[in-house]
Amino acid sequence: MGITSAIVLYAVTWFMVFFVVLPIGLSTQGDEGEVVPGTHESSPARFPLKRKMLQTTIWGTLIWALIAGVILSGWISVRDFDWFERMSPPEPAAGETGG
16 A cells, blocks of 8 residues: 555545544534524534544544554455456466466
8 A cells, every 4th residue: 555545545534533423422502402593403502623633533543554454464455346357367476386
């Protein structure tokens, strides 16, 4: 996996975790009974963006490291997703014979 692939994987993982973390512990204005005029009851009463981003960074980094470790170890490769056998057979490793 190249550096660009690692950065893209981290960005995708970070945003996926961010969207999961956003609603956790959300307290709406309707829940607290203090609705600001001109807003919906479902609007957040408090929105701790810094805390959400910190949680996302911690969890996202752990999940990214796990995924990157699996990819780099070779447990899962692109060939594992070749369900229609469209890829050519893998090249034998150095020192291996074809038969």
